[in-house]
Amino acid sequence: MEILTLDNIDFSEYEQETDPKQKVRSIAAYTQEIIEELTPDRAEAPRHPKMPFANFWLYFAPGEVTVWAGFNGSGKSMLQGQVLAKLAEEGVKSCIASAEMKPRKTASRMIRQCTGKRWPQPAEVQAFVAKTEKSLYVYDQQGNIEGKKLRAVIRYCVDKLGIQHFAVDSLMKCVRGTDDYNGQKDFVDMLTVIARDLNIHIHLVVHLKKGEGDEKVPTRMDISGSGAISDLVDNVLICWRNKRKERERDAGKQVNENDADTLLICDKSRNGDWEGRIPLWFDPDCQKFTDFNKNARRGLARAL
Numbered sequence: 001m002e003i004l005t006l007d008n009i010d011f012s013e014y015e016q017e018t019d020p021k022q023k024v025r026s027i028a029a030y031t032q033e034i035i036e037e038l039t040p041d042r043a044e045a046p047r048h049p050k051m052p053f054a055n056f057w058l059y060f061a062p063g064e065v066t067v068w069a070g071f072n073g074s075g076k077s078m079l080q081g082q083v084l085a086k087l088a089e090e091g092v093k094s095c096i097a098s099a100e101m102k103p104r105k106t107a108s109r110m111i112r113q114c115t116g117k118r119w120p121q122p123a124e125v126q127a128f129v130a131k132t133e134k135s136l137y138v139y140d141q142q143g144n145i146e147g148k149k150l151r152a153v154i155r156y157c158v159d160k161l162g163i164q165h166f167a168v169d170s171l172m173k174c175v176r177g178t179d180d181y182n183g184q185k186d187f188v189d190m191l192t193v194i195a196r197d198l199n200i201h202i203h204l205v206v207h208l209k210k211g212e213g214d215e216k217v218p219t220r221m222d223i224s225g226s227g228a229i230s231d232l233v234d235n236v237l238i239c240w241r242n243k244r245k246e247r248e249r250d251a252g253k254q255v256n257e258n259d260a261d262t263l264l265i266c267d268k269s270r271n272g273d274w275e276g277r278i279p280l281w282f283d284p285d286c287q288k289f290t291d292f293n294k295n296a297r298r299g300l301a302r303a304l
Helices: 027-037 076-089 103-115 122-132 147-161 181-198 228-232 243-250 294-303
Strands: 002-004 064-070 094-098 136-139 165-169 201-207 235-241 262-269 276-283 288-290
Touching (some): 064 181, 064 228, 076 103, 136 147, 181 201, 181 228
Parallel strands (some): 064 235, 094 136
Antiparallel strands (some): 262 276
């Protein structure tokens, strides 16, 4: 894993706008892409990375932006990191710009998720780092990140590192005013333009309105801020944490372990054929989400 900072990289040349003439092309330049788009049986077409869970059919296609939404503490950043760690292990190049967490924390959590251990051995840490050295990057910038600077960082990552996925955590660190709806719209619009022009996938973490509390399963209409956020992006994923189950367990009540710890909801997929939700279970030791209930399986094994 490589860490990118303002101290060791000059991003200024990437802050300039792209020459408009580079965007004017003949339709002939897109012939192969059009053929793939219009081919009924696309089994031979290039496959895009997919969420690593069964029965979740959203693909992270290039040229798109995915919003990861959730209440505070819902696990949206954690789940996004788990997905990108899996992609990095497969050689898909990704960069994470987290204004809320230092690189060592980000990397430590991802290694826990990939190893399935709370305390991975040094050899396991070194193995993960060696495997992802050229596929996983972190932009080391805590605090607020200006949109112009972030755009330059993304363009640098694509040009110099071949980045295919770029994660921004979070919107509130890039647009200062929670009621600055025009600023939010302009920032998200900028991300959609960059994703399309550079043919990469951008992941953006956003928050939900506090509204009616955390027990109601939210929709994209509950995203905090401008309605343009969900309108402009291609995909909306919502992480909903089953707080009622947690509160009942903490109170000593018997809970149904078959009830999910988290729901992962695809509430918008502009270019896909599927929207829906899947149940997930959370392992607090390694901070990993799975689509099977480990506790229920253990109980079944004891019964047999």
